[in-house]
Amino acid sequence: MDEFLKVYNEQVAPLSQQQQGRAGTVLLTNRDTGKVLSVTFWGTKEDMESSESSGFYSNQIAKVASFLAADPVTERYDVTVQRIG
Amino acid sequence: MDEFLKVYNEQVAPLSQQQQGRAGTVLLTNRDTGKVLSVTFWGTKEDMESSESSGFYSNQIAKVASFLAADPVTERYDVTVQRIG
Numbered sequence: 001m002d003e004f005l006k007v008y009n010e011q012v013a014p015l016s017q018q019q020q021g022r023a024g025t026v027l028l029t030n031r032d033t034g035k036v037l038s039v040t041f042w043g044t045k046e047d048m049e050s051s052e053s054s055g056f057y058s059n060q061i062a063k064v065a066s067f068l069a070a071d072p073v074t075e076r077y078d079v080t081v082q083r084i085g
Numbered sequence: 086m087d088e089f090l091k092v093y094n095e096q097v098a099p100l101s102q103q104q105q106g107r108a109g110t111v112l113l114t115n116r117d118t119g120k121v122l123s124v125t126f127w128g129t130k131e132d133m134e135s136s137e138s139s140g141f142y143s144n145q146i147a148k149v150a151s152f153l154a155a156d157p158v159t160e161r162y163d164v165t166v167q168r169i170g
Binding site for chain 1: 090093094098102108109110111112113114115116118120122124126160161162163164165166167168169
């Protein structure tokens with residue numbers, strides 16, 4: 001987990017923040033199960049799709065792949081409710 | 086999905102916002118898969134645990150249970166990164 005977080009913070013997060021239309025990121029971790037949920041919010045569906053079609057998303061996955069015990073699962077959702085703070 | 090959202094918005098969300106220590110809510114939905122992720126952020130681990138031990142959490146699940154095709158899965162995480170907006 002620590003090695004994953006180091007690469008995430010140093011190599012993935014800074015680039016992610018520069019992506020067109022990126023509206024936010026939440027990284028959820030559980031050290032007991034070893035499970036990580038990385039949630040990225042996008043301004044539009046097109047922004048999300050661009051992050052995948054450009055190869056950006058798969059490039060970021062590749063950086064952390066060696067720390068993962070299983071293939072990452074990608075899911076896409078509509079943000080139906082968002083109330084933070 | 087629509088019935089679920091109606092009950093969620095009218096009967097679950099208003100009560101959730103009044104819970105001690107609640108720091109935010111994100112509801113993610115996918116109409117293609119029918120999958121819903123309800124993410125609640127808490128100020129402290131104790132606030133999260135209280136929402137479960139008080140019966141609040143199971144009471145909210147009970148309200149929407151009839152709209153679910155499978156038993157809901159509950160997972161708990163640390164918020165390692167949170168950048169919204």
